[in-house]
Amino acid sequence: MRAEVAYDCDVLVIGGGIVGLSTAYAITRAAPGTRVTVLEKEGGPARHQTGRNSGVIHSGIYYRPGSLKARYAVRGAAEMVKFCAEYGIAHAVTGKLIVATDKAELPRLHALVQRGRENGIPVRELGAPQIAEYEPEVRGLAAIHVGTTGVCDFVGVARQLAHGSGAEIRYGARVERIDRRAGLGVAVRTRTGDVVRARVLVNCAGLYCDEVARMTGDDPEMRIVPFRGEYYELARPELVRGLVYPVPDPAFPFLGVHLTRGIDGGVHIGPNAVPALAREGYGWGVVRPRELAGTLAWPGSWQLARRHWRYGAGELRRSVSKAAFTTAVRRLLPAVTADDLVPTAAGVRAQAVLRDGALVDDFMIKEGPRAVHVLNAPSPAATASLPIGREVARRALTMLGSV
Template sequence: MKYDIVIIGAGIVGLATALKLKNKNPNFKLLILDKEEDIAHHQTGHNSGVIHSGLYYKPGSLKATNCINGYNQLLEFCETENIPYDLCGKIVVATSEEEVSLMNNLYDRGQQNGLTGLKLLKKEELREHEPHVNGVAGIFVPQTGIIDYKQVSEKYAEKVKELGGEIRLGEKVDDILVKGHETTIVTNKGSHSTTLVVNCAGLYSDKVAEFTQQKLNVRIIPFRGEYYELNPNKQHLVKNLIYPVPDPNFPFLGVHFTRMIKGGVEAGPNAVLAFSREGYTKKDISLKELSESLLWPGFQKVAKKYWKTGFGEMYRSFSKAAFTKALQKLMPEIEEDDLIPGGAGVRAQACDKDGGLIDDFLILENEHAVNVCNAPSPAATSSLSIGDTVSDLVIKRF
């Protein structure tokens, strides 16, 4: 069959894009391909399940606009489809006077992004929200919530199929051949002819983009985030979500506490270089992929600039005591024995050749493809809005 659109990647962004395309034009012949045997297998399936409010992102950026819009669409979708979620709110905690000015900047940014109900908290007010937290000041963010994004993705996939879209799993893309206006996607199970490719391949989005995009200036650098879970007898210490004030120069939010929609409390993640793109454990090593990361000029510049931060993250990865110490800044009562090894996720972080860790969503277009080359957090919250953005770019081609 000749398809109008083939989407590569059945994570939450690829599925949301397919859903938007079929909603806007039911006549599109659309196919989703994924190399795994199930949907939402990687970044989506290892997500911490936080519904992000849009607090952190530069006003006017794709992250800011898509997060706010996506947040509203996500809640409406969940209400319609009876998907459980909980808008429990979170606090962002300044643990020292030095962090207060950064916290105030964050508060201002949240207001610029249109968040209502934000509340600056004094030291004694922090304890009203989280009785066991340690800090000198904080922000209460009422919009933040928790959800199961795998469940959301399964509902997206169900809707896509109902609208006539196809999803083929266990089918890895090996090449994309372009001849005139005809594009052929070659997989391990055959080939598919299409007018346009939409690349939502996450951890391999740069590799897929290189099939159609000349001189790609970015590379995906995989960062593993490792979690612990709180012992059941210590879960009462955390009511909802507790975050530190993040380093504004580093695109990670620091170790935090997250109550999960299915029960339990996660603590983490750190952010360490993964030794393979799907390196969920320290033992998952691909010498080829690791060397590609280490030899990328942009990553070398990042490593040179942030070596102290990187060393600290790596140390916490190998030292439970160091991980515990980082958590104790937020909650002194936590002890090493309270932490049970949990899961891990790998973030697909785009890095340009000049050493910039791309902080915004990045969508690159050419004649034959629309490539979503950077869609880390808050992409799950933003998925329906990203789907709108990408589908609008696609529809212009037809």
């Protein structure tokens, strides 16, 4: 007879960012009594992608109709505002402008209008004189106003999810090994030597999600290639009232250098997107040879570089030259000077790249035996974290019922 396994929990979530905590929250709400443990390697929640973004509640206007990003962002934006209001978390629905500054951008701006309407998002088209109604210092040929965009304190949201989930949350618990055996669930060992046994594992490890997937024995068929987003803070925040974005290039998941008035009243400008030399490479001086070697060994990294080197060269130029970054900002905000830009904290985007060099454009969730892996959840994942959490929870609970 097989000995009865003593499980420490039913579902073990790796990663204490907003998606991992939303998943734990959704599991305990959908199935009260389910024992959930969250392992987070940092000393608190939301220390990486969640806590180092611009704090924008995205409307969903950019995303392909029918995609997970489109459906979850539109639904998630409304739910996030409601969640913040219910729990007294700082937030504001400000709306935003997407501004065309060149004639070549006008067809893409009109395409965004159509995409927004297909996604059920209210959009107002503006001529050049009407831009000043919203942003007196911003210049452009045309723009659209998206009324459902806002800002919030995503770290505050993550803390509330952690508190409200009822899950056991272990901080300072870096995962070092995962052992998955038929009929015996999943055993996870942390750096401190603790072993946690669970029936089902959920991988929400963000920047390390591909490594965690491989620890379980599953092939994620992608790699995380980290891109650092560098920001400045505007020394004259009175120049910007709300949120102002350029028209994005549809070939890339990055939205370009934009202006964001946050919930604290400050205005962040950025990010540009440059390759990071470590998964937590928040500056050029942060280099982790093992992680960098892993990125360079992935064929998709070279395919990506070969395909988009011109775009990358422009991003690198703005990274090393404040004058070049200022020039990019002045396309939207002519009054800005280099002295107005004060360097501030950077973030790193956990971007999934396929073997052929394709950037994964949508959220990616895959399953293995007794494991659910969230493999691509960069922006707008914070906005969409509540519906993403429910979807991951649904899969984990279905799996739990079959174990």
